[in-house]
Amino acid sequence: MSLLAVEDLSVEFRTRRGVARVLDRVSLGIERGQTLGVVGESGCGKSVTALAMLRLIASPPGRITGGRVHFDGRDLLALSEDEMRQVRGNRVSMIFQEPMTSLNPAYTVGDQIAESVRLHQGLTRREAIERAAQMLDAVSIPDPARRVHEYPHQFSGGMRQRVMIAMALACQPDLLVADEPTTALDVTVQAQIFDLISELREKTGTAVMLITHDMGAVAEMTDRVAVMYAGHVVESAAVADVLREPLHPYTRGLIACAPGARTVAPGQLLDEIPGTVPSLVERGAGCLFAERCAHVQPRCRAELPPHSEPAPGRTVMCWLHTQ
Amino acid sequence: MQRTLVTVLRRLALAVGLVLAVLAVNFTLIHAAPGDPALVIAGEMGGADEATMATIRKTYGLDRPLHEQFFTYLGKSVRGDLGTSYTYNRPVIDLILGRLGPTVLLVLTALLCAIVIGTGLGVLASRRPDSFGSGVVTVFSLVGYAMPVFWTGILLVILFGKVWPVMPIAGMRDVRAFGAGPWQAALDVAHHLVLPAATLAIVYLAQYSRLSRASMLEVLGSDYIRTARAKGLSDAVVTFKHALRNALMPIVTIAGLQFGNLISGAVLVETVFSWPGLGTLALDAILGRDYPTLLGVLTFSAILVIVANLITDLSYRWIDPRLRGR
Known part of the structure; x- marks a missing residue:
């Protein structure tokens, strides 16, 4: 049985212009100890998927309108708020895009790490601070015994993301959701953070859901990948298969856009996908990628393609691959 | 901790300076206001001639230059002497x-x-x-x-x-x-x-x-x-x-x-x-x-x-x- 199986998860947001269907029957799964990459451009629903899984969508304006989130045999969407709180930070933890603002400026990093350990594992304050120092050591922060008593503003961005990771892993969760953990960081620091996540994953056996728009990171770090576009999972497969033979035109575009995907001569522009993500409020009947797709057919504009399974363990949502 | 102490001391020193400034402004205001205190006192006494006026001025130090009066006022204020109330006839x-x-x-x-x-x-x-x-x-x-x-x-x-x-x-x-x-x-x-x-x-x-x-x-x-x-x-x-x-x-x-x-x-x-x-x-x-x-x-x-x-x-x-x- 999968550790996590999201089935047909749908989320709507009330906006001034109408109801936006931000997630439309999203399905994805993660096995124990596995890493799943979730890729797509900004606004495609990657972060909302993660937040909805943990029921952290602000409501109103957001609302989960359907689906199931099976985690370790239980449907998280059916749990009481109290039961849900025992899952958050304990069995599933999350790190976010903005290390600079994701830590509370008023408390020491030690207090903030210790807080989850005390809550979920019933440690005393002293034991919890000790555990916090061990965690800082585990994420390679030098002099952890001293730094555990320092405040977030005394750490750099990369260091703060390490603190976030320490906090997320302090309760030894089964699943770590990393929502673009390196987007706000320098390129050199990005590599360090990715290395750290890989290293800790190997050590602890935690499954990882890595949300990113960086195809390079997906290629390096993940076992499977789910490509999202406008609230749909348009393709999902083992990462090697996707890189070797991307089926959905959007996936092909994403791979072509990644610097380093092919040799680019100096002065030559990188590839791009023309157009932008369509409005989620006024969805047409057809495929949402149709307007940007090079292979568009009349049918694409009239009817939403179904999820088809061209090979075992591989799904794609495109009329080109439905036979 | 030490930093906090230093800050507290610095703020205290500033506060003392501010109180002195307030005293100075108050003093100036009262002297800028129209009216001669000696005349007021003489009026309370039921009138006085020039010689008595001079005595009053001398008694209350009103014949001294303004800055000297200010320092006397300041010195007394610091020692807690804010003068005597006209109405209640008790120390202010x-x-x-x-x-x-x-x-x-x-x-x-x-x-x-x-x-x-x-x-x-x-x-x-x-x-x-x-x-x-x-x-x-x-x-x-x-x-x-x-x-x-x-x-x-x-x-x-x-x-x-x-x-x-x-x-x-x-x-x-x-x-x-x-x-x-x-x-x-x-x-x-x-x-x-x-x-x-x-x-x-x-x-x-x-x-x-x-x-x-x-x-x-x-x-x-x-x-x-x-x-x-x-x-x-x-x-x-x-x-x-x-x-x-x-x-x-x-x-x-x-x-x-x-x-x-x-x-x-x-x-x-x-x-x-x-x-x-x-x-x-x-x-x-x-x-x-x-x-x-x-x-x-x-x-x-x-x-x-x-x-x-x-x-x-x-x-x-x-x-x-x-x-x-x-």
């Missing part, structure tokens, strides 16, 4: 010290109620900003904010003095309670305190509830609140531990800045409720042209405001660790 410092307690009691009670209740209402309103309860808090705040202090006071006097006479509407102690035990006396004062403190608190309560609602709404939308929720913390811990502490900054700022307004509000409230504080003393001094007393009250009000600002400054450092290094 004794009058003020007798009235300081009631005013501080009134102002601090009102401030505390306003901050605690106002912030509490604001926090409640911020948790469901579109709810009916939040709307009630908003309306209540706007009404409270719009009512002038003296008018609220008079309304309360009518309500609790005439319609529903359960609260004393004047003074600080009941004559019948004199000679009772200390607990009885404290209860008596507390009973008398209710209406004046409530009057003064309502306006500020309204401001704090508006302010804390806005401040909480901003903080609740921040990334670290999402982190706290993702940790599995309960709503109460997220609201009161993680959000409120960060939302306190503007509340403390306003509390410090408004302390002066609160004291001037106290003048009105004390007048309406005959509260024996600095406010009624100041009003009497103005009406009776009792300059030494007025100067003394002004100086003490300034000191109270300066102390309040000092406390504000220091609480910033407690609330926001980022300010501790400065």
